[in-house]
Amino acid sequence: MVGVSEILNTVQMGLAYMVIALPLTLSYRVTQVINFVHIIFITLGAYTVALLGLVGLTNVWIAMGAAFLLGGALAVLDNVAVFEPLWRRGSDVLIIMVASLGLWIFYKYLIYAVLDKLFIVLRTNTLSVLVHTEGFPSVSLGGITIDGYLIDTVVASVIVSLALYLILMRTRIGKAIRAIADNQVLAEISGIPRGRVLNFMWFLSGGIAAVGGVLWALFQTTVTPEIGDQIILQVFSIAVIGGLYSLTKTAIGAFIVSGTENIVIAVLHDAFGLPLSFRPFLVFLVLLVVILIWPPLGAGGGLPYRFRVRHRSRR
Amino acid sequence: MESIIGFLISWLPIFAIYGILSISLNLEIGYTGMANFGKVAFYAIGAYLSAALTISVMLSLVGKNVPLYSIEAVQALSTEGTGALYTHPAALVGLFVLSLVLAFLVAGAVGYLITYPTLRVGPAFLGITVLAFGEMFRVFMRNYEPLGSTKGLFGLNNPFVWLGNSLLSQGLFALVALGLLLAVYVYAERFVNSPLGRTLRAIKDDEVAALCLGKHVPRVKATVFFIASGMAGVAGVLWTFYQGSVQPDTFVPILTFYVWAMVILGGMGNNLGALLGAAVFTLVDRALTFAAGMMGPSLIIPPNYLRWMIVGLVIVLVLMFRPEGIKPARPIKTPAWEAVKEEVGKDG
Amino acid sequence: MADPILEVKDVAKYFGGVKALDGVTLSVPRGGMIGLIGPNGSGKTTLFNVITGFYVPTRGEVWFEGERIDGLNPNEVYLKGIVRTFQIPRLFPSLTVLENVLLTPPNQIGERPLYAPIRSKWEKQERELARKAVRLLKRFGLGDYIHASVSELSAAHIKLLETIRGLMTDAKLYLLDEPAAGVAYDMAKEMFSFVRRLRDEEGLTFFIIEHRLEVLMEFVDYVYVLHNGKLLAEGKPDEVVQNKAVIEAYLGG
Numbered sequence A: 001m002v003g004v005s006e007i008l009n010t011v012q013m014g015l016a017y018m019v020i021a022l023p024l025t026l027s028y029r030v031t032q033v034i035n036f037v038h039i040i041f042i043t044l045g046a047y048t049v050a051l052l053g054l055v056g057l058t059n060v061w062i063a064m065g066a067a068f069l070l071g072g073a074l075a076v077l078d079n080v081a082v083f084e085p086l087w088r089r090g091s092d093v094l095i096i097m098v099a100s101l102g103l104w105i106f107y108k109y110l111i112y113a114v115l116d117k118l119f120i121v122l123r124t125n126t127l128s129v130l131v132h133t134e135g136f137p138s139v140s141l142g143g144i145t146i147d148g149y150l151i152d153t154v155v156a157s158v159i160v161s162l163a164l165y166l167i168l169m170r171t172r173i174g175k176a177i178r179a180i181a182d183n184q185v186l187a188e189i190s191g192i193p194r195g196r197v198l199n200f201m202w203f204l205s206g207g208i209a210a211v212g213g214v215l216w217a218l219f220q221t222t223v224t225p226e227i228g229d230q231i232i233l234q235v236f237s238i239a240v241i242g243g244l245y246s247l248t249k250t251a252i253g254a255f256i257v258s259g260t261e262n263i264v265i266a267v268l269h270d271a272f273g274l275p276l277s278f279r280p281f282l283v284f285l286v287l288l289v290v291i292l293i294w295p296p297l298g299a300g301g302g303l304p305y306r307f308r309v310r311h312r313s314r315r
Numbered sequence B: 001m002e003s004i005i006g007f008l009i010s011w012l013p014i015f016a017i018y019g020i021l022s023i024s025l026n027l028e029i030g031y032t033g034m035a036n037f038g039k040v041a042f043y044a045i046g047a048y049l050s051a052a053l054t055i056s057v058m059l060s061l062v063g064k065n066v067p068l069y070s071i072e073a074v075q076a077l078s079t080e081g082t083g084a085l086y087t088h089p090a091a092l093v094g095l096f097v098l099s100l101v102l103a104f105l106v107a108g109a110v111g112y113l114i115t116y117p118t119l120r121v122g123p124a125f126l127g128i129t130v131l132a133f134g135e136m137f138r139v140f141m142r143n144y145e146p147l148g149s150t151k152g153l154f155g156l157n158n159p160f161v162w163l164g165n166s167l168l169s170q171g172l173f174a175l176v177a178l179g180l181l182l183a184v185y186v187y188a189e190r191f192v193n194s195p196l197g198r199t200l201r202a203i204k205d206d207e208v209a210a211l212c213l214g215k216h217v218p219r220v221k222a223t224v225f226f227i228a229s230g231m232a233g234v235a236g237v238l239w240t241f242y243q244g245s246v247q248p249d250t251f252v253p254i255l256t257f258y259v260w261a262m263v264i265l266g267g268m269g270n271n272l273g274a275l276l277g278a279a280v281f282t283l284v285d286r287a288l289t290f291a292a293g294m295m296g297p298s299l300i301i302p303p304n305y306l307r308w309m310i311v312g313l314v315i316v317l318v319l320m321f322r323p324e325g326i327k328p329a330r331p332i333k334t335p336a337w338e339a340v341k342e343e344v345g346k347d348g
Numbered sequence C: 001m002a003d004p005i006l007e008v009k010d011v012a013k014y015f016g017g018v019k020a021l022d023g024v025t026l027s028v029p030r031g032g033m034i035g036l037i038g039p040n041g042s043g044k045t046t047l048f049n050v051i052t053g054f055y056v057p058t059r060g061e062v063w064f065e066g067e068r069i070d071g072l073n074p075n076e077v078y079l080k081g082i083v084r085t086f087q088i089p090r091l092f093p094s095l096t097v098l099e100n101v102l103l104t105p106p107n108q109i110g111e112r113p114l115y116a117p118i119r120s121k122w123e124k125q126e127r128e129l130a131r132k133a134v135r136l137l138k139r140f141g142l143g144d145y146i147h148a149s150v151s152e153l154s155a156a157h158i159k160l161l162e163t164i165r166g167l168m169t170d171a172k173l174y175l176l177d178e179p180a181a182g183v184a185y186d187m188a189k190e191m192f193s194f195v196r197r198l199r200d201e202e203g204l205t206f207f208i209i210e211h212r213l214e215v216l217m218e219f220v221d222y223v224y225v226l227h228n229g230k231l232l233a234e235g236k237p238d239e240v241v242q243n244k245a246v247i248e249a250y251l252g253g
């Protein structure tokens, strides 16, 4: 049955998805590279909040700040060490994308190895950690308890999205980012310090994604090394719904996907007995439908090819 | 001597599996420029299809009506001497062959259907869509009770297990796997050294210009995807019969990137390079496992983690410092060359 | 005009608010050599893109040899017999000059997925095509570059190659987008004489965008002038050069 909990889950999940997917769209739009290290930013954010909690720093907001700095730093490091040199050498964007894949795999297992050692020190034999943090207290409203984490999530996502919007639309560096998104080479010729602006953009992108990781951890309540990998399907589907281009559509996509995963599946389960295991199918279906009906042509390159011929007549 | 044979028996099938996978990925990325980030999906389809098919048919042959993943099923299949695998040798070999054919067709068809609509929307979308598809398949299998959810399916063995002698049956299987790899290699070489191969290169260079030269780019790409996905399906069948079981979590996304690393290291656009890449990585993997066995827990980073960190680093470093890989892309070879020589020679 | 091979009827193409084409009607006679000029951004390339199926026009129709072709895909338009070149040449850098030419004949046997691995099926055709390609390259002075990579060619040779490779097929209409751009004056004139020779000897039709009027006007029979997506003038070259509106548009643009 679709009840309050489904709706609350949709909101909390959707907000976390949104904060995670927005920077993915942003960095793709500016560089035409899908950054797979994004999944690491999520993991990084999630472990920041969990590990800070373990050592007694239980404030969510401190965790989010720390995650932002860590994620941003990692993103800038990648850009300086790998992406930028490849771009300078004239590598295809596809090649840069694959390099980000390599980084993703490397970081992922580095994290595994580090955590293994860490848990020997911390005397836990498992890689998963419970999130014990404090933010807003829970609120009771007419018999419905609204979890404190939900309020944290709402406030944090609003702040992050608003800040992102203001930076992109109202500041000089935001204007420079948009100019680079339109045409990297042209922007550089017209005197925009491309390198610095891109570093800033990457910092923002990695940082926000890591904050998204914190929100995702709050929703999951336990953190495992796979926490980022678990939502590959969802995050990339959202990015495709946004056409890897529009931030607004990405935000909408986040709620479409979380709604599909919570409400649509529940309705179909009740009405037609659809097993809950079909959840990923539905998400993928949303992705396919979007690609078929609103193909994001232009943004990600693409062919001037149409499946339906509009009219074909002979004289 | 014995240890060499033992090594070959256990390594050759793995080499064959990854060799087929990397040749198939090379057809896609190296020749046609299609970024398949979900190779593992088609591999998984082949593996699951063959396991489900073989187990269910074998069970019905011995008149057992139990869930495919149950202990009873495993017993009915593989109890030495009396299990179905031992009492119905012809059926087992037949199912193995049938699995190969079906896996090629089914995985290929799925590849065609999934990619045809996405092929016109630029490389990033294709990659993501297939990646998402692979994840969907894995997560679905994790939750799909009839095929064993997270535990998967058990109880199979190599198709010659009824011979009794494990050295003989495994050796035979290794040879069959190697034969399949060879067939795939020869086929891929002939496929690309043709006018079609030329068209594929053109599509890789500039698909819009190729479209303007009358090439039906989406169809050509989907066809290559069909063939390459079919090959991955065949590799999946080999995996099932090598391993004797399938589990959903074998088919995580990074497996795809393991194959990518092989192709990148070997050289994109060179089939021999792809084979070489597969050989290097499967051997390194062996060496790491061996080293771990020798050194035990004193190893700072567990070999499984180390292996993947190497995979990641190799991808990044090769792309940065030797983007053409060990063996650079080879030109397309067709008889045009000889014809040109004759024509040029004719009038000086 | 007598026996038009290509007719463009009231074609418009809008990009959001930008009216790149706004109701253009023109026709190209069979065997003609027709020019299309206009200031930067006047919609010339967009018109070619509409004709070749790159874009579906917002309004209007395109007819080729009595068949409506707007809305067809670029590959289908090519198969009807229209070859185009690009303003910025798009050859295939990882293929040799010969391979770039061999790519053009449509429906080769060896391009079919089932036949590609079976060499005996297509070997004969491939050899014939290769011989034809070599003769073609020699005829236009590219005989020394048969096995060169296209990156070794000069700008003039690249433009030339892009134009003549269409001769491998029996295409009837050639759309050339600035064939003389970036080419020295003498080479440009040579290029245009080639094109005229082709028109005269093979009966092909050419529709040519060109900014370098001094070269173009000498060779074409008729000129259309575009300005802000609309047809501004048309006529014989010497008439058009005298046209006040045209002079103004060029000076103002």
Ligand SMILES: Nc1ncnc2c1ncn2[C@@H]1O[C@H](COP(=O)(O)OP(=O)(O)OP(=O)(O)O)[C@@H](O)[C@H]1O
Residues within 6 Å of the ligand: C015, C018, C019, C020, C038, C039, C040, C041, C042, C043, C044, C045, C046, C047, C087
């Ligand atoms: N894909 C597009 N999206 C948006 N606007 C476009 C697009 N293509 C062309 N335009 C606009 O349409 C107008 C006409 O462009 P077009 O390229 O046809 O001009 P042109 O006459 O070929 O100019 P040039 O002489 O510089 O080649 C220009 O204002 C251009 O900015």
Ligand SMILES: [Mg+2]
Residues within 6 Å of the ligand: C044, C045, C046, C087
């Ligand atoms: Mg133009």
